[in-house]
Amino acid sequence: MIKERKNMKKVNGQYGAVSLFVVIFAALLITVVTVSFVRIMIQSQKQASTVDLSQSAYDSAQAGVEDAKRALLRYQSYCKSHSVGDCATEKLSVNSDHCNEYTNKLDGRTASTDEQNVQTGDTANDLNQAYTCVTITTDTTDYLGYLNKDESNIIPISGVGSFDKIKIDWFSSKDLGSSLSSIVLPSGKLLSTSWQDGRPPILRSQLIQYKNDGFILDDFNGNQGNGNSNTLFLYPTSLLTPDTDSFITVGRRTYSPLISPNGIKCLSGFATSNYSCSVTLKIPPIVSPLSSNNYTHFLRLTSLYRETSYKISLINGNIVDADGNPTIVQFNGVQPSIDSTGRANDLFRRVQSRVEFSTNFSYPEAAVDISGNLCKDFRITDDPNEYYKDPNCTP
Numbered sequence: 001m002i003k004e005r006k007n008m009k010k011v012n013g014q015y016g017a018v019s020l021f022v023v024i025f026a027a028l029l030i031t032v033v034t035v036s037f038v039r040i041m042i043q044s045q046k047q048a049s050t051v052d053l054s055q056s057a058y059d060s061a062q063a064g065v066e067d068a069k070r071a072l073l074r075y076q077s078y079c080k081s082h083s084v085g086d087c088a089t090e091k092l093s094v095n096s097d098h099c100n101e102y103t104n105k106l107d108g109r110t111a112s113t114d115e116q117n118v119q120t121g122d123t124a125n126d127l128n129q130a131y132t133c134v135t136i137t138t139d140t141t142d143y144l145g146y147l148n149k150d151e152s153n154i155i156p157i158s159g160v161g162s163f164d165k166i167k168i169d170w171f172s173s174k175d176l177g178s179s180l181s182s183i184v185l186p187s188g189k190l191l192s193t194s195w196q197d198g199r200p201p202i203l204r205s206q207l208i209q210y211k212n213d214g215f216i217l218d219d220f221n222g223n224q225g226n227g228n229s230n231t232l233f234l235y236p237t238s239l240l241t242p243d244t245d246s247f248i249t250v251g252r253r254t255y256s257p258l259i260s261p262n263g264i265k266c267l268s269g270f271a272t273s274n275y276s277c278s279v280t281l282k283i284p285p286i287v288s289p290l291s292s293n294n295y296t297h298f299l300r301l302t303s304l305y306r307e308t309s310y311k312i313s314l315i316n317g318n319i320v321d322a323d324g325n326p327t328i329v330q331f332n333g334v335q336p337s338i339d340s341t342g343r344a345n346d347l348f349r350r351v352q353s354r355v356e357f358s359t360n361f362s363y364p365e366a367a368v369d370i371s372g373n374l375c376k377d378f379r380i381t382d383d384p385n386e387y388y389k390d391p392n393c394t395p
Contacts, residue, residue, distance in 0.1 A: 068340065131342045
């Protein structure tokens, strides 16, 4: 009996140890799960806070861009009411490298380089937002733009120096899209009945030049008179070798149309350039700032068959550097660049934007733009009963 009691005590002791180990491991497991969950919550909260601060800093930078736009309008208004010399002096202030020097002149502010708070009210700044540095560059080395399908854009052609060539680049990797891996290029100049995905669009380039002392619309129809106009259809093709530059001399408009569009060399990738297609247009007379009061110059671009990004550069082929490269001429205030840095607490965001002043006139895309059929019915009568809708006209 005594031996049996000892065995019972041993068995009961073994069962108690197992329960203790189960409790310990369960407590450790619950602790690990709890700590992991808390860690995930802290990381998510930190990430959400960072995203919120990043957006707030971006909004602050955009506020700086908007103030820079107002500053450019102030500069434009100043030049209209002051002399050329005063305008040139004011331009130096606009293009200052010191942060916020020109934007802080708005609304009676004292010109300084201090950061500008972004406030939701007269004195409230609960989010601790500000733009710390805004600089403006009125003269840029290129003009950047984007065209939707069948959309046109009119670009003022005005440089800070003389130039005789206009270079046009279009169709970037962003236009290709993420679903396509390569560019499709036709092997000839003839237009096809369908436009494949991945093929750069045809770019219609229209050069418009006229004297400011007066012109008539008929000047643009011939090769005489004050006006100077020509239209080219730039057709992407793989017919030209990669070593051949697409170079076209743009003369006055003639009455003999081309048999086919101008074939433009385009690359099948973007290894050597940000754009697939490139062409250089030699314009008729050399453009000089000294003659800017005599001539006005515009370039109208239209993207046919699909959308595209593009870049325009002004070139002076008469002046080359040591390597034989022609001189790039800056645009004269056509598309100013704004560099703005915003802050929210201790997080910063930087934004670079291009803005432009409106052109001197509106250029309509078409006289009539409809998606369906168009019916025309003209009647001259004294009888009101004869004014009715023609049942055969069903647009």
